[in-house]
Amino acid sequence: MPTTAPEVHRGLAGVVVDTTGISTVIPETNSLTYRGYPVQDLAAHRSFEEVAYLLWHGELPDGAQLREFRARERALRPLDRTTAELLAKLPETCHPMDVLRTAVSFFGAEDPTEDDGRPASGLAKSLTLLAKLPTVVAADQRRRRGLAPIAPDPDLGHAENFFHMCFGAVPAPEVVRCFEVSLVLYAEHSFNASTFTARVVTSTLSDLYSAVTAAIGALKGPLHGGANEAVMHMLEEIGDPARAADWLDDALAAKRKVMGFGHRVYKHGDSRVPIMQAALDELVALAADPGTTRLAALHAALREAVLDRKGIHPNLDYPAGLAYHLMGFDTPVFTPLFVMSRVTGWTAHITEQLAHNALIRPLASYDGPEQRPVPASA
Numbered sequence: 001m002p003t004t005a006p007e008v009h010r011g012l013a014g015v016v017v018d019t020t021g022i023s024t025v026i027p028e029t030n031s032l033t034y035r036g037y038p039v040q041d042l043a044a045h046r047s048f049e050e051v052a053y054l055l056w057h058g059e060l061p062d063g064a065q066l067r068e069f070r071a072r073e074r075a076l077r078p079l080d081r082t083t084a085e086l087l088a089k090l091p092e093t094c095h096p097m098d099v100l101r102t103a104v105s106f107f108g109a110e111d112p113t114e115d116d117g118r119p120a121s122g123l124a125k126s127l128t129l130l131a132k133l134p135t136v137v138a139a140d141q142r143r144r145r146g147l148a149p150i151a152p153d154p155d156l157g158h159a160e161n162f163f164h165m166c167f168g169a170v171p172a173p174e175v176v177r178c179f180e181v182s183l184v185l186y187a188e189h190s191f192n193a194s195t196f197t198a199r200v201v202t203s204t205l206s207d208l209y210s211a212v213t214a215a216i217g218a219l220k221g222p223l224h225g226g227a228n229e230a231v232m233h234m235l236e237e238i239g240d241p242a243r244a245a246d247w248l249d250d251a252l253a254a255k256r257k258v259m260g261f262g263h264r265v266y267k268h269g270d271s272r273v274p275i276m277q278a279a280l281d282e283l284v285a286l287a288a289d290p291g292t293t294r295l296a297a298l299h300a301a302l303r304e305a306v307l308d309r310k311g312i313h314p315n316l317d318y319p320a321g322l323a324y325h326l327m328g329f330d331t332p333v334f335t336p337l338f339v340m341s342r343v344t345g346w347t348a349h350i351t352e353q354l355a356h357n358a359l360i361r362p363l364a365s366y367d368g369p370e371q372r373p374v375p376a377s378a
C-alpha cells in the first residue's frame with residue numbers, strides 16, 4: 001500500500017525538540033543569554049566559577065554562596081593515586097580528548113553513587129568534574145612534554161590554578177583574564193551536538209558520567225569542538241598572511257570546510273566572537289613579537305578572505321584556537337580546554353533533562369531494500 005514519505009529533517013536542522021531554561025541563542029539579534037543574562041556582560045564582569053554556579057542553580061551566587069562554592073571546588077581538585085596512575089598508563093599516541101573521556105568514564109566506575117539520579121547528587125558530581133578535569137588536562141599536557149605533574153594550589157582561583165598546574169607559573173593577569181573569558185563563552189550553547197548527546201544518554205535514565213563521556217566523544221569531532229584544534233593546524237598549513245586567499249581558493253575548490261567558520265544556528269556571525277576576538281587582540285598586543293604579529297595578520301587575512309569569497313563568518317573556535325596557542329597550550333589540548341568549560345553546560349542540561357524526562361527516540365524514513373526472503377545458506 002503506497003504511503004506518503006514522511007518529511008526528513010537531516011541533522012535535525014530547524015527541529016525544536018524540547019524546551020530549556022538554561023540558555024538561548026537568538027541569531028536574529030546576535031545574542032546569547034545564560035539564565036537570562038547576556039553572555040558579554042557575564043564575560044566582562046563575572047568569573048567562570050560564578051557562571052558555573054549560575055548555570056547549575058539558575059541564579060548568580062551571593063558572597064557567601066560563592067565562597068563556599070570556591071572552597072568546595074578547590075578541595076576537589078586533586079586526583080587520587082589510582083586515577084593518576086591509570087591516566088599515566090594510556091599511550092601517548094592517543095588524543096588528549098581520549099584521555100579526558102577515559103578519565104570521566106573512570107570517575108563513574110569509581111563513584112559508588114553513579115546511578116543515583118537525584119539533582120543534589122548530580123550537582124556534587126558536576127562540581128567534582130569541574131574541579132578534577134583541569135588537573136587531568138594539565139597532567140596530560142605535562143606528561144607529553146616529558147614533565148612530572150604539578151599538584152593543584154588551593155590558594156589559586158580556577159583559571160590561575162590551571163596555568164600553575166600546566167606551566168608551574170601564573171601568567172600576566174591579561175592572559176588569565178583572556179582564558180577566563182574563553183571559559184565563560186564556551187560554557188553553554190543550548191542544544192548543540194554534544195549537549196544533545198548528553199541529553200539523549202540521560203533520557204534513557206543512564207548516569208551522569210555516561211552522559212558526559214558520550215558528550216566528550218561528540219565534542220571531539222572537527223565539525224564541533226575539535227574545530228578549535230583544527231584552526232591551528234590550518235593556520236600552520238597556510239603559514240603566511242600573503243598565502244591566505246590562494247590557500248582558501250584551493251581549499252574551497254577541493255570542497256574542504258574551513259575550520260572555525262560557519263555555524264548551524266548563527267548565519268550572520270557568532271555572538272561570542274567579538275568578545276573573544278577583543279580578548280585575543282589584547283594577547284597579541286601583550287606579546288608584541290614578530291611571530292605573534294604575523295600569526296594575527298594571517299588569522300585576520302583568512303577571516304577577510306572567507307567573508308569575501310563565501311560570506312561566512314567565524315565561530316567561537318576561530319579566535320579561541322589562536323588565543324589558546326598564544327597562551328602556550330599545545331594544540332591537541334585545545335578541545336579539552338573546551339570540555340573544562342562545557343562540562344558546566346552539559347551537566348546543567350543533564351539535570352534539566354531528568355527533571356522533565358522523555359525518552360529521546362526519533363523516527364527514520366526507511367530507504368533500504370524491499371522486504372525479501374532470506375536465501376537458504378550455502
Ligand SMILES: CC(=O)SCCNC(=O)CCNC(=O)[C@H](O)C(C)(C)COP(=O)(O)OP(=O)(O)OC[C@H]1O[C@@H](n2cnc3c(N)ncnc32)[C@H](O)[C@@H]1OP(=O)(O)O
Nearest residue numbers: 222223224225227256257258259260261262263264315317
Ligand atoms: C563551537 C562549535 O562547535 S562551532 C562549529 C565548529 N565547527 C567548524 O568550525 C567546522 C567548520 N564548519 C562547518 O563545517 C559548518 O559550518 C557547520 C558544521 C559548523 C555547520 O554546518 P551546517 O549548518 O550543517 O551548514 P552546512 O555545512 O550545510 O553549510 C551550508 C553551506 O555553507 C558552506 N559552509 C558552511 N561552513 C563552511 C565552512 N566552514 N567552510 C566552507 N564552507 C562552509 C557549506 O559548504 C554549504 O554550502 P553549499 O550550500 O554550497 O553546499
Ligand SMILES: O=C([O-])CC(=O)C(=O)O
Nearest residue numbers: 188189191192193264265
Ligand atoms: O551551538 C552549536 O551548534 C555549536 C556551538 O557553537 C557550541 O556548542 O558552542
